[in-house]
Amino acid sequence: MKSGRSRIRRKERCVVWGLFSVLLALLGLCLMVVPANTQQKQPIVIGALFDGSGGAAFYSGQSVMGVDVAIEEVNKSGGIMGRPVTFIKQDDGNNPNVAPIRTRALIEGGAVGIIMTSGSASTLQARVVLEEMKVPGLNANLNPKIVQPPNNTYIFSIGNDTSQIVQALTEAVKPYKRLAIFTDNGPTGMGLANSYKDAFEKAGVKVLMMEAVDVGATDATAQVSRMKAQKVDAVFVSGQAAGEQALFLRAAEMQGFNVPMFQDITAGNPRYHKLAGAAALKNLRFISQVDPSNPASAMVQKLVQAKYGPKAVEPTLYLQTWDEVHLLKYAIESAGSTDGTAIRDALQKVKNFKSVWGQSGYTLNCSKDSHLCSSLKGVVLRGFENGVPGPVVQRF
């Protein structure tokens, strides 16, 4: 009897242990499966280095709008590889010495790609950190040094750099024989003006004179008067200070100095048009990365303006950062991974990526040998009509 009972108990014990083992196995399986699912739903982080307090704050602020709206749209359409996208940003105050620290903070915050919207000097300094941490950075700065060797394996530039802008401007000013350059005399303004001067002269365009005003100056009569006396037949308005550029245009208008004037992409800003006034803009032609006939530009402009209203005033900047976010999405999905090197490799293979700025149908193309993904098709020359940008006057 006893042996029969003990046999039954042993059987019961076996069943209990068996059930317990199955339960443990199921629990183990769950523990293995749950993190995998959680990881799949973990957000992908995109970072932005921006300038919230320094000299590039206005431009950087416009660029960040494009990143913000682009990430919202990416999330609405299912994120990247089914994972939501989170946006983090760090302010370097346009200080190149602070930029590496802030970039490192972004990467430590999980950023798998960084949109660089601060000044070009900041991007150059942050490059060291991007190289060390193997995280790609995208920017639209004008400075070609950013993507030049050595040590540029992780930075991509999608905007037209000065060499392309100069190429377009050179085409535009070629017919003129007595060209003058006007600039502000701040270090960035002078540096930019000198680089334009060198490039023009290299292309065979003679620069007769270069005139500058102090940053903060209240008058440019002497500069205009000097140009008139030298019988200048066209002026390239260079520099970085919008106030001083507008000051020159107004002084020229006041003195009846009616020669064609050319300016780079900085003249596309609506606030600049208000600052200069309609009368002062009548002789100005400028390089624009927004072609009014491109429907993709109009579509993104609507989205950004819907979110930011009248604060969104510089389409070129936010259109380009929109593209940068979408390029990152494309590269991550092509690589099938958030590993920085894999994303970098995928970015290097980008071909015919449809851009939302530039001439209609304009595409971006990157390669291992060139991280400058833009081309001359990204720009047009536009004039002004009644104080606002008018139709395209020259395509390149």
Add this chain to the structure above:
Amino acid sequence: MLDLIPPVLVNGCAIALVALGFHLVIRSTGGIVDFAIGQYAIIAGLAAALISSELHLPTIFVVALGCLASIVVALLDEVAVIRPAILLNRDPLAMAPVLATVSLLMVWEQVARLVFGDFPLRGPSFLPGVRYSIGEIPIPAHSVVIVVTTVLVFLAVQLWLDRTKAGRMLRAIGDNRLAAQLLGFSVNRSRALAFMLAGATVGIAGGLISPLAGFGALGGGYYTLNGFVALFLGGVASPAGAFLGGIVLEAIKIAVGRYLGSGYQDYLVLALSLLVFAFRPQGILGKRKTRSA
């Protein structure tokens, strides 16, 4: 050559008004140079531009409101920073109050950035579009307003200093603060009044010049530097020195820019300043102090 006279007068007047602000502060403090003064002009100009674009008031009210903003900022500086700095540093040669004004310049620059944004703004003109001409030289009506207003402001300040009790008290404090205190003068009240007046004169400059130049939030340094050089060039001792200094400084700058090229402007202005400091520190109109035996 003649075409340079209107810009010399217009810009010279603006810088002279800033120099007058320096003069009043130096008088009231017994020698402290307020390096934040240039930013008062920027705040007045930006406030005028913003108020004009938001409220569409007549230009005279807009300039007055910009000026009011500048007066408030100047008074705040005096009450919250300069006065305690002077009290804590009784040595008249102490650098702390002067360094405090340098910090104030930076603080107000950042405040202006936050309030008015990063992009330059342009205030409204008096009689926009109205232009006179002398021969082929165009003269906008607004330029005439600047020159006339400046002359009136200088006359009013000179009269106030000479004919009113408060003005004479300020002059006495400037000559000898300790003696004035012993005589029972309210040094603090006089200094606050002088700062408010400085805020007003510099604010008028900002409100009047912003339609011509367009102001960026970080532009105060330009007006501080030029106003300071103009005052020492003309002579610190009187408002007339500030006026003359402003006109002479701008005449040199514009003539150098026109005939030698803009690259020489700053170098020659700085060289001239050095020469003045070295050989005529009392300025063009100042009298050399003779050392008593």
